[in-house]
Amino acid sequence: MEFNLDSKSKEEQPFKKACEYVLDEMNGDFVGLALQNRKGPDISWHYAAGNRNDKYKRITVRYGKGIAGRVISTGTPMKIEGFPNNIHGKALDYPIMLAENLRCAFAVPIQFKGVPKGVLLVGKRTVQPISESDQHKILDAAKKLEKELNSLI
């Protein structure tokens, strides 16, 4: 029930496109999509748009830690405003925020058969928080991605 995203396949296109679409639609600076790997419990950032470097590719998300790890472990959306202030734990527990120099983020779970298996994150490098309406758009985008994923696998 894991996603086979190790090989570059046609199936990847929707995800990359989705990230770019979300970035276009929203007043964000960075969009990332993390998914659970095929083997083992690891979660990594498979796709991004607006990224300033390729650190996201090497980051393995720690279950329960940071923004993506917490979204997956709790299955609920999470927002961060004014990073590195107002956070749960240490700044170092938020590698994607550090890697992309983000100040705000909104991250939502992507479920597969009711189990959170991925995260869609939108981040900003400025301090103004992600608006209510953008949060709704992100939730909608995640729902759409969920549908695609569930129909693919």
Place this chain on the structure above:
Amino acid sequence: MNTQPLKNNISSYIIQTHEEEIKRIAMELHEGVGQSLSSLFSGMQLIETAIEQPAMRIYAGDMKQLLEKAIQEIRLLAVELHPPTLTTFGLISAIKSYMKIYTSTYGIEVEMENLGIESQISDRDSITLFRVCQEALVNIARYADTTKASILFKWEKSMLLIMIKDSGKGFEVEAAMNKLSGLAAMCERMHLIGGNCTIFSKEDHGTSIEISLPLY
């Protein structure tokens, strides 16, 4: 009355007991909780294969996955608290394993070079060196805004030199050293074991930290 040596001894003593306590917790996590979870994992694997009802089988599979995550998390936490190979395999080996975790956590690639022959150093000295390297690398992840860093070990006849470099943001060293924080503590810890620590940094020109320790 000169109380400086006494003060240094007390600082050393506090640091050492603190390190021993961290080590104990790490071992407890690894060998206590970690082992129990591993046994649970094996048990769950057995149960999963024996279940015939598909829905329950999937449920058991999910629980197994959750256990796997917990085991990995405990292992990482233990390694993060105290490098398990430091005493047995030495500084270089411990740094190498730390680097793997570091890169997969922060996405920063570290180029490592080891020149000369590693000599035996005391537990106290090696944990100090390890902590100093760790602090420098963690600072890079947190502040330097860079994708690469490098670390060089140079084992000379009577001296170990370590250089940790990044070409990131840089900062004003004097202002940073006046705060009571990681960098200042790092230098202090090096002094306590008879070594030295020098920090070079310039805004937009990266940072380089040089550590030396006499070897006897």
